[in-house]
Amino acid sequence: MLTELLQGTDAGGFLIIQDSASYSGRHLLKSFINAALNREEAVHVLGFEVSEEELKDGLKGSPVQRLHFHNAYTDPLGWTDQPSFTVHQFCLEELTRLVKQTSHPKPATLVIDSLSWILRHVSAPAVCKTLQQLRKGGAVRAIMGLLHVDMHQRGTVGSLCHLATSVITVAPGMKGDEAVAKITKRSKSGKVVQDEEIFSIKTDLTVVVQSKPSQLGHKQADPEEQETDPTANLTFNLRLSNTEREAKEKLALPFVFSKEKKTALLHSSPGSGRILYEPDANDDYDQEDPDDDLDV
């Protein structure tokens, strides 16, 4: 599923890459940027954590001209006189203006490196609101963000991921350059797909997905275990041999009716309860019933 995500998100998609101190998600983010550039999309990067050179390291060739780096690394809080991009500019109007500055036919992809940095200075509900407005507005086609999970409270991470359409959680893998990615993708119809894959990133920023991780722990023997047959280990025999079964079928049951009588009884009409009365010798059956003139 990682390759599908790399090939492109739908319009209005919001991808979050969750990483932690044990494995950095920035390489995967650069792979996504590379894939977007190769698709001839314009990419705007808000760089808070790393400098422009470090981010562009590894991205080669002409597509790099479509990458617009907004430098929020040198002066993010606006301490000098002419800051390039500050964290307080993270709102709908400023970002729309920024993206529209570079004229490009297709709507751009916005990459945020990283959301954690913004969350330290802007309140989480405001960040959520801005991201939701960006998604609904038409200026930006897709948003990708990097989030360091161990820097925030669970509620903050949960709120942001609640807004996202796809979430990739990366963790270090068994061998050296491998990593494990847990992917959750929500489609527009509300269907949720989850997957877990092992991947590694080559030097030219292409992602190689290996086979799924071997199931360890609680998943090991469950699918192969057959349902326990309750008649298996008893001290008495519950099974029938073929001759025994034939004899059983042939046995005439005491209250069995013929087929015609069964259907007659089954398909009798619902209101067919009738009272059949035959006057006894002791009954006084008077032909002239005084109740006859009642209109019942």
Place this chain on the structure above:
Amino acid sequence: MAAPVSTVGKPSTERSPFNTTSFQKKTRTKLISIPGTRPSVQNGQLLVSTGVTSLDYLLGGGLAVGTVLLIEEDRYDSYSRMILKYFLAEGVVCRHELFVAAAQDNPDDILQELPAPILDDVAIHKPVEQPRLSCEPQDSLDAMKIAWRYQNLPKVQSALASSSRFGHYYDVSKTMEPEIRQAAKCHCFYLPEHPTHTMLESYSALLKSLQEVINREGFDVAAPMTKSRNILRIGLHSLGSALWGDDLSCHDNPRNGHALTTFLYGLRALLRSSLSVAVVTVPSHLIQDRALMGSITRLCDNAIALESFKGSERETNPLYKDYHGLLHVRQVPHLNCLASKLPDHKDLAFKLKRKQFTIEVSCQVAVHSFIFNRRDLLRKRSSRQQPHFIPEPINALEWQYDQ
């Protein structure tokens, strides 16, 4: 003396879809009956259907008019959204008015996705899996050999349902026809269209909008009864999420906890004095402060929580393979009484099928907990080790009671 039996030919009165008998009370009552409602058999409250008949049964026949139902969302907000859509669709079918408020998605989009009603009013019976031993040949289910008198009777369903046809059934795979939907009057509140100065004013804007609608359209109980009365169904999606402006779901110790609780208090006051009913969904899995979640639950009358198996390790657990998630009843209302009717069963699981959202007592969960609790008393004689819980038949010959 037997009177000659002839069917007394009384002209059958016109059957309305909500009465199962043709008996009409002769007294002229002062109460105007509102379509889509019925009085409760327990305390005489006016009830409306939530759209899910199993949920109606759990809530004691239906949702009482003037109360709030709180639904704690599941992790990906799929089933809670489904129940909200059932609630709104039931409103459309019963010709009630709707009020939908959301911050994340446009309420018009929610209204476009309502499920289509199944308009023939017959309750659908699902066939029960016949338990069969592997040695017996399969008899065709149509021709029973021994119990043939019961052949044509409908098979028993283990889903919870009340006997009267109060709610309707919906087909999830189809959306409601636009003609049916547009026949119902809908009021929408989409938060980005109501910009406020501070972020905390979004709830008060919502409350003001609700009050205005109730007063204008005449849902107030105190309003003069000039025209026919109707019920207002209010659906509030994902209150308490970060998009409504408060930090309940973002921080472990939120500072804006009072915003949602004040809103719920005001909402309940508004509902008690009007002919309306509200369903509120809250993403409780994001709210870390348990005390706040408890006070939110107390401020609503009914509260249920949905826990979906998607993404958790319970998805592969063979016990739960028939179900989509668990349903917990957090609170039942005390309306004009001291004690309320508690649900009989605690282990409830739900399943979303195409034509029905069923809530069932998950018997396997009950058996599993029975075995798990008895494990310390029973000692198995055989050496077969079971690493996971599959309920085995307790065979008296193989188990010994440990003294």
